Amino acid sequence: MENIEFTLFKYARVVDHYIYERLTGTPEELYRAALHLIKAGGKRLRPTIALLTAKMLGGIEAESRAIPLAAAIEISHNFTLVHDDIMDKDEYRRGVPTVHKVWGEPWAILAGDLLHAFAYRFIVFSTDHGMSKGDAHEAMKVLTVAGIKVSRGQAYDLMFENRWDVTPVDYLDMVYHKTGAMMEASAKLGAIAARASNEVIELMGQFGSLLGVAFQVRDDYLGVFGDPKKTGKPIYNDIRRGKKTLLVLLTMSMASEKEKELLMRVLDPNVQKKEEEVLKVVDLMKLYGADVEAMKIASAYAERAKEILREIRDIVDPAARDVLMLMADYSVTREK
Amino acid sequence: MENIEFTLFKYARVVDHYIYERLTGTPEELYRAALHLIKAGGKRLRPTIALLTAKMLGGIEAESRAIPLAAAIEISHNFTLVHDDIMDKDEYRRGVPTVHKVWGEPWAILAGDLLHAFAYRFIVFSTDHGMSKGDAHEAMKVLTVAGIKVSRGQAYDLMFENRWDVTPVDYLDMVYHKTGAMMEASAKLGAIAARASNEVIELMGQFGSLLGVAFQVRDDYLGVFGDPKKTGKPIYNDIRRGKKTLLVLLTMSMASEKEKELLMRVLDPNVQKKEEEVLKVVDLMKLYGADVEAMKIASAYAERAKEILREIRDIVDPAARDVLMLMADYSVTREK
Structure with a gap:
């Protein structure tokens, strides 16, 4: 595990440098708002997947070509976070107040839009980093498709x-679109930078989307059973908001009629609820083993992702593949 | 004038067809929200500029290549309208309730994001319409730069x-970014589709941005002195919101100390004001001739735009140039 966090840290520095160098302009306050969440932290999982995929399939030259694409996917991800936080009325992320809490909704909408535009801008820039215009066109296709899926x-x-x-x-279909699609794009962008065959690009896309679903199920799990000091997010928010996570759906499928009534009341986003009621929902989740079951499903996704990595031929850098394998494990064992 | 409106109508049909064919997906409700303003009307000025520029410089084949680009600029424009309406709390546009009034803010944010992603998607599609990947790359550069300027x-x-x-x-710098940049992009995209030289692409960009500023000053003028039945927008909204339009700034520069106090009070967005106070501001604008002066400035921009059109060599279709000339006039004489 130590290893993965070091890998993420290493790649984060490369991508952050690229972003901070280029994501500049006026009014400065708008750019501060746009960079707020990026500066607050984050794992840089998506760009790391892109860069490792590029390295695995094409060595360090491909990795270098992938940097603008990796930066694009990270700021595209951040754009969705800024807007989702407004929609979900979330007040904290990565341990800091969300953009709309600090700057207000109009600026948060605008900061998100700016990040969205810059994501595509970075793909355009990639031709200055050794990408051919044809490959940049493929990359643009991948990022636009992902953007539409995320919506x-x-x-x-x-x-x-x-x-x-x-x-x-x-739920799993929703999660594939909401989280998987961007991870799918990350891996595909790395493969495009490595000039991989269409077949390998598609396989890497599958790897990314499987890892993404595993990651999101773990995310939902940590939102209830994780340590908010580690995750940086308030606990039980999903329950209060009435999010239909896998934990909720599995519990519902096993609950008694009376328990279902409780669940439906507590998970109604329009109803004020007491803390003890929220805790009762958590107890039910544990009672019916929804926590264990959800993580089993997440692990199955992670295992399938690893199988796909094993199927891929023409590996230039097997060490990079090993790290991607570890990332699949990390997606379901991480604590933050 | 009849002529221009017919031209816009003709081009609107071509662009709308392209958009309606391709802007589809699930959930249907999200796509309905995204298409709401487009279906409500609009002049299709930006795509018409793109298509006429392409035709002027490269004939009907270039015009055909420009269709996806023209569609991209129109939905990109609509994305900014959907988000701006949330930020400005505007409730009506094109004679219908705004997207966030009908679907709520979360859906309006999301519908705007979807349009934003589709704008870039349409540029990607342009290679199916005869654009080379290199030209599509140039088009992408133009659209991303415009998106950043609009923010x-x-x-x-x-x-x-x-x-x-x-x-x-x-004010004029703000308006260049807010409105001019997208018109600049429209004309540039048309020139790219026509495979024009970089020099001509730049000149057409200037034409577009000048026309855009002229158009926006006229827009601000119509917001006070226009007929809301024709414009589809409530009258005096800019004054109530405290928008620093050219009308306001010119009036301020000539007003007495006492009148300035009135202006500053009525134009404070955080203060409730009486209708009669708003009307007093309108009277002051007329008293100091800000209406006439603002339209003089707008006309100067439109005239400069026409001069640029006259400077351009290698015109394939002079009739298309004549229509663009008329569009420059239309931008400052239109009533809606």
Whole structure:
């Protein structure tokens, strides 16, 4: 585990440098708002996947070509966080107040839009980093598709708050769009920078999306059973907001009629609830083993991601593959 | 004038068809929200500039290549409208309730983000319409630069609401970013589709940005002296919001100390004001001839835009140039 965190740290420095050098302009306050969450931390998981994939398939030259793409995916991810925090009325992330809490909603909307535009700008810049215009075009295709998928995922996430007919399959489809699609894009961008075949690009896309779903299920798990000091996010927020996480859906499928009533009341986003009621929901999750079951499902996704890595031929750098393997494990064992 | 409106109508059909065919997906409600303002009307000025520029410089083949770019600029423009309406708390546009009024803020943010992503998606699609990957790359550069400039313009527009040291030059710079940059991009995209030289692309960019500033000054004028039945927007909104339009700045520069006090009170966005006070501000604008002066400035921009058109060599379709000339006139004479 130590290893993965060091890897993430190392890649974070490269990507952050690229971002801080280029994400500048006026009014300065707008750029401060746009960089707020990036400066607050974050794991840089998505750019690290892009860079490791590039290195695995094409060595250090490919890794170097992938830097603007990795930076693009990180700021695209941050754009979605800034906007999602407004939509979800979340007040803290990465241990700091969210952008709209500090600057207000209009500036947060604008800061997100600026990050969104810069993500595409960075892909344009990639031709100054050794990418051909054809490959940059492929990269643009990948990032636009991911952007559209993320919108879809976020829309279903919002819709599910007011629906009770959500199945675990609906949830996993939503999570694939909301989180998986961006990880899919990360791995694909790395493969494009390595000039991999279409087949390998597609396989790496699958790796990324599987890892993304595993990561998100773990994220939901940590939102209830994690340590808020480590995660940087307030605990039980998803329950209060009525998020239909896998934990909730699995518990619902096993609960008695009376317990279902409790769940539906506590998970109604429009109802004020007492802390003890929220804790009762947590108890039910444990009672029915939803915590264990959800992590089993997450682990199955992570294992499938690793299988795909084993299927890939033409590996230039096996050490990079080993690190990607560890990242799949990390996605379901991480504490923050 | 009849002529220009017919031209806009004709080009609107082509662009709308392209947009409606491709801007589809699930959840349907999200796509309905994203298409709401587009379906409500709008002049399609930006795509028309792109298509006419392409035709003028490269004939009908260039015009055909420019269709995805024209569609991209229109939905990019609509994305900014959806988000700006949230930021400005505007409730009506194009005669219909704004997206956040109908679907709420979270969906409006998301619908805007979806349009933003699709704008870039359409540029990617342009290679299926005869654009080379190199030209698509140039187009992407133009659209990302415009997106970043628009964010800057909107940020200054928001900042100016709480500032009284804004000069007419500050205003014109803000308007260049907020409105001019997207028109600049429209004309450049048309020139790129026509495979024009860099020099001609730059000149057309100047034409677009001059026309854009002229258009925006006229827009501000119509917001006070126009007919809301024609414009589709409530009258005097800019005054109530404390927008530092050229009308306000010119009036301020000529007003007495007592009148300045009135202006500053009525134009404070945080203060409730009476309708009669708003009307007093309108009277002052007329008293000091700010209406006439602002339109003189707008006309000077439109005239300079026309001069640039006259400077351009290698015109393939002079009739298209004549229509662009008329569009420059239209930008400052339009009633809606």
